[in-house]
Amino acid sequence: MKIKEVIVVEGRDDTAAIKRAVHADTIETGGSAINERTIQKIRLAQSKRGVIIFTDPDYQGERIRKIISRAVPGCKHAFITQADGTRKGDIGVENASVETIIRALQDVKSEMAESAGEITADDMLEHGLTSGSGSKERRIKLGERLGIGYANAKQMLSRLNAFQISKAEFLEAMAAIEEHKEDKS
Template identity: 35%
Template sequence: MTDTRPKLREVVVVEGLHDKARVDEAVDAEVLILGGDRVSRRTVDLLRRAVQARGAIVLTDPDGAGERIRRRLDQLVPGLLHAHVRKSKAASSRGVGIEHASAEDVRQALIEARGAKPGPVADGSEAPDVFTLDDLVRHRLVHHPDAASRREQLGEWLSIGYGNAKAFLHKLNAYGVTREEFEAAVRRLDG
């Protein structure tokens, strides 16, 4: 019997053992289990080496704790890729988590993983953000009754996950979403 799962070069980082089991169903990849929200020095060192050698994809639960872990890892390990599974696709009667998502949803999220934008430009200054609060206002992603659901849908289509207005704006800029990708997704949403 042949293995039909796609093979990933990158190491996949998950929170727990059940998350690893779901990733193993979805793809053929090395998986690193964090084992909670504390990130040890050893884990940071492993991740830094992995990013340099072959890349690493963070796949945390679509909840507050998962987002905190994701932000912490980004601070400690530059160059990580991020995969997001929509909260509604990772929910069951037992809770919210990657282990509750289908293997297909996990596979798709990993394939669509995005990296953070590069650091400072040659002169040491930060590259300007592509998106501003005006973009969110203009496209009814803030200060609108449907703003939260619109951000949720766009976050899924752009593979950056959900966030409140401030977090969503950060993700648009941090994960390298282009103006063209954003405008196409907004047209799809409004279509």
């Protein structure tokens, strides 16, 4: 599988994992200390071929994703779950299987600068995603089901709208999560 866009990853091990799974070019951020030279490379790649941000499913990966998104609008995003990116207590893209990486790249999400805001904070509250017992677990499941990764409540609302997840998609995902919960009870 050949990827047209340049994939932004955190380090060499991530590049190696991507290249095991697909034919693609990468830009490595060198971890969380992203410098202006790296941002300039990402801007150039975005203008010429497009960019897919594929960072680790942890705090630092999300921090890097936000920095790049703010500096380089219109990037696409690939996500893996923490479970899919964890091996022997280490979390990162480099630990994901070839199949997981391919699936994430087939399910990239496009960020829209101006979102319609179809999903509201009230929707998040109504579905137990913002506070209370189990809200984090529901956000994890929602992020997995929609392929947009885990985020805290405020970030999840922003992500749902930035990736233009429709209200119908949101409600369908929440219904499936609730149905699955009842099956386990």
